[in-house]
Amino acid sequence: MKILLRGMTILPMKGETVIEKGEIAVQDGKIMTVGSMGTAPVDFEPDEIIEAAGMVATPGLVNTHTHAAMVLLRGYADDMMLMPWLTEKIWPIEGRLTKDDVYWGSLLACAEMIHSGTTTFADMYFFMNETAQAVKESGMRACLSRGLIGAAPNGEDSLNENIQFIRDWNNQAEGRITCMLGPHAPYTCPPEYLKKVMQAADELGVGLHIHVAESRTEDHDIKKQYGASPVAHLETIGLFERPVLAAHCVHLDEEDINILVKRNVGIAHCPQSNMKLASGIAPVAKLLNAGARVSIGTDGASSNNDLDMIEETRTASLLQKVVEEDPTVLPAHRAAMMTTIGGARALRLEDQIGTLEPEKQADIVLWDWQAAHLNPPHDPFAHLVYAAKGSDAHTVIINGQIVMRDRKVLTLDENEVIKQAKRCAHRLVEGTNNN
Amino acid sequence: MKILLRGMTILPMKGETVIEKGEIAVQDGKIMTVGSMGTAPVDFEPDEIIEAAGMVATPGLVNTHTHAAMVLLRGYADDMMLMPWLTEKIWPIEGRLTKDDVYWGSLLACAEMIHSGTTTFADMYFFMNETAQAVKESGMRACLSRGLIGAAPNGEDSLNENIQFIRDWNNQAEGRITCMLGPHAPYTCPPEYLKKVMQAADELGVGLHIHVAESRTEDHDIKKQYGASPVAHLETIGLFERPVLAAHCVHLDEEDINILVKRNVGIAHCPQSNMKLASGIAPVAKLLNAGARVSIGTDGASSNNDLDMIEETRTASLLQKVVEEDPTVLPAHRAAMMTTIGGARALRLEDQIGTLEPEKQADIVLWDWQAAHLNPPHDPFAHLVYAAKGSDAHTVIINGQIVMRDRKVLTLDENEVIKQAKRCAHRLVEGTNNN
Numbered sequence: 001m002k003i004l005l006r007g008m009t010i011l012p013m014k015g016e017t018v019i020e021k022g023e024i025a026v027q028d029g030k031i032m033t034v035g036s037m038g039t040a041p042v043d044f045e046p047d048e049i050i051e052a053a054g055m056v057a058t059p060g061l062v063n064t065h066t067h068a069a070m071v072l073l074r075g076y077a078d079d080m081m082l083m084p085w086l087t088e089k090i091w092p093i094e095g096r097l098t099k100d101d102v103y104w105g106s107l108l109a110c111a112e113m114i115h116s117g118t119t120t121f122a123d124m125y126f127f128m129n130e131t132a133q134a135v136k137e138s139g140m141r142a143c144l145s146r147g148l149i150g151a152a153p154n155g156e157d158s159l160n161e162n163i164q165f166i167r168d169w170n171n172q173a174e175g176r177i178t179c180m181l182g183p184h185a186p187y188t189c190p191p192e193y194l195k196k197v198m199q200a201a202d203e204l205g206v207g208l209h210i211h212v213a214e215s216r217t218e219d220h221d222i223k224k225q226y227g228a229s230p231v232a233h234l235e236t237i238g239l240f241e242r243p244v245l246a247a248h249c250v251h252l253d254e255e256d257i258n259i260l261v262k263r264n265v266g267i268a269h270c271p272q273s274n275m276k277l278a279s280g281i282a283p284v285a286k287l288l289n290a291g292a293r294v295s296i297g298t299d300g301a302s303s304n305n306d307l308d309m310i311e312e313t314r315t316a317s318l319l320q321k322v323v324e325e326d327p328t329v330l331p332a333h334r335a336a337m338m339t340t341i342g343g344a345r346a347l348r349l350e351d352q353i354g355t356l357e358p359e360k361q362a363d364i365v366l367w368d369w370q371a372a373h374l375n376p377p378h379d380p381f382a383h384l385v386y387a388a389k390g391s392d393a394h395t396v397i398i399n400g401q402i403v404m405r406d407r408k409v410l411t412l413d414e415n416e417v418i419k420q421a422k423r424c425a426h427r428l429v430e431g432t433n434n435n
Numbered sequence: 436m437k438i439l440l441r442g443m444t445i446l447p448m449k450g451e452t453v454i455e456k457g458e459i460a461v462q463d464g465k466i467m468t469v470g471s472m473g474t475a476p477v478d479f480e481p482d483e484i485i486e487a488a489g490m491v492a493t494p495g496l497v498n499t500h501t502h503a504a505m506v507l508l509r510g511y512a513d514d515m516m517l518m519p520w521l522t523e524k525i526w527p528i529e530g531r532l533t534k535d536d537v538y539w540g541s542l543l544a545c546a547e548m549i550h551s552g553t554t555t556f557a558d559m560y561f562f563m564n565e566t567a568q569a570v571k572e573s574g575m576r577a578c579l580s581r582g583l584i585g586a587a588p589n590g591e592d593s594l595n596e597n598i599q600f601i602r603d604w605n606n607q608a609e610g611r612i613t614c615m616l617g618p619h620a621p622y623t624c625p626p627e628y629l630k631k632v633m634q635a636a637d638e639l640g641v642g643l644h645i646h647v648a649e650s651r652t653e654d655h656d657i658k659k660q661y662g663a664s665p666v667a668h669l670e671t672i673g674l675f676e677r678p679v680l681a682a683h684c685v686h687l688d689e690e691d692i693n694i695l696v697k698r699n700v701g702i703a704h705c706p707q708s709n710m711k712l713a714s715g716i717a718p719v720a721k722l723l724n725a726g727a728r729v730s731i732g733t734d735g736a737s738s739n740n741d742l743d744m745i746e747e748t749r750t751a752s753l754l755q756k757v758v759e760e761d762p763t764v765l766p767a768h769r770a771a772m773m774t775t776i777g778g779a780r781a782l783r784l785e786d787q788i789g790t791l792e793p794e795k796q797a798d799i800v801l802w803d804w805q806a807a808h809l810n811p812p813h814d815p816f817a818h819l820v821y822a823a824k825g826s827d828a829h830t831v832i833i834n835g836q837i838v839m840r841d842r843k844v845l846t847l848d849e850n851e852v853i854k855q856a857k858r859c860a861h862r863l864v865e866g867t868n869n870n
Contacts, residue, residue: 376860
């Protein structure tokens, strides 16, 4: 499949470069050329030409931390303290989740993400075969891990399940799926368990996805138990000696930041979840200044409650400005890079995605730039980060496949997905388990 | 014109009431009945029936602080320190603004607001006849004031202009326009000037719209100059003895909060502007607990950069949770009320708008609730505040007139408005003034 996109403004996410009246040629799933009109080879014969004047092209957005199927619980339990929220609401309902629920929930999440311009997401949940199946069908790119509670009775079984999942799915779906191991957090996975996980990761040649330093309670408890901060504790047991994606990283001291930078840890900053659960504000400006691999994630939809990366990126920028008392912090182009190439770097996929340049996979979003709220057209980075809505995504290409055109998702029967997700949510809330 | 809306879920914004499969009858610009299907009188013969199954009806959102025509500067100057931003960017370009600019900029702002479900806005700017004209044509409701810089050479002229504006426009456009005097701020309007403004307000029987305690610098300077905080200083000179709409109110102590509550001051909380300019975080939870009239505003689009009240309401809620370290603060239904009836109360329009109930003006938004990101349908307040987008507004009625249907604004030629706004912005940025 050869596609030519032409006439749009291009933000390749290589610094502050802006290409007006640009052109992108796509062939065999990859970007062939990017530049001004006339850049594509004269003998390039596209199967499809997308006339994109009045639009802006960016790399697909990368959501580096979510629990996709939790969209089923969107709006089910809000405005609660963390422990009652988990113990009275989230965990009981998660105990009733079936494979069927996770399949339909993951498809609903994929539909929502495609609609708002996200092309890649990093997920940690359970029944991951079903999430992988949803990724395969939807055409999305994902980095998937089975969440592992080492302290739970099924800790060993979950680890074996995650290992088998990796064997079955890593690099599948035309290479769109990569896998990780998903040890949940230092407070749910004791060191001896984490060591088993690390060994498995090294044998399989995959990375780890873990929650780190999310809440004040975690920080306090880990310090009490191990005499070190969550980051320092994980460094001590050698966790960061392989690729790690660390979600949240809210409560960090200077030494923690040094460790995260030295070890090239991918960080998934989740500002709206951290705000909604009152977890705290991650020191993102300090992390970026220190050279850390910071990216952005939405977290699950029960603590957000959407998967909209445009809004999440805006919140990340605005929140750092006010907490640092400095409006120059996290300027628009830097925030835009954090949500694209920053996400790719956090997932160690920067050779494949995250910018618009030749030889990268063709993960491209065309944003409709004609609405009232995106006019007049001054700085396109500022518009993307401070004024755009996820719903401005007009056409989405992933791995060279057009998955959404004119705001209609082509890879899924969206009405059926919504209908089935409603059915699953209804059953879960009613408390029955008659699957 | 008689309209019957039926089949939708209704959030009247009277506490946590939810009406499923509801019905609203509209007659002569007002709401006649609100309730379940079958509530309208049997002899009610609508000119138009809107079948709204799958939608949610709320009162129109109320944006209590903006500078509408500043949409022309959206994305023109961002990520700068306050004083260079004002002196090098905003003020020079504002010095070139013409009536024509303000007219087209205000129309563009009205289009954006209608698209995102806002039906009323409170504005402070200049060339207000043009903004009033835009309000009249767009069908919106607005509370308009001429911004007054008492310390400027044209301070007296501006005051006279504001007085004439009020005489010309107060209660015009079928009552959709109300007017205020707009003394800019305590640091730009000396006490003797404010006293003249207060006298004019009392003679005309109108309120005041003023910026108060926005920045740490203002707080410091006013304390140094007058030996009192901005709020206490304004209380001393008697400003709050009439209806006042105070924007920002970021830097407040306990005594300031007491004054604002005692004087029934309408407060326009502008979280995204305060974050973007690094002004600080207003103590909204404390103000609400003390019984203050807190509402939400976007501020102008050069410090936001959009006029989307859904997003602004979400930010208000999330920001209070994290700053108070308490996820139960500002729950969804309370945030939703703040952006509707709260806005009405801040503008002293609570007898006319802000809830869906008989005898109020028919300012109604139908939100399309069928998108992936609003499913499955659990708590509708949580969906409105934590998951909806401004672009989910589907149909908007103001004063009984359908101003937007199926996302198409009916009162304006939107393409022409965008074209003219682009022309104005281009001329402004080029620095010429050949109007």
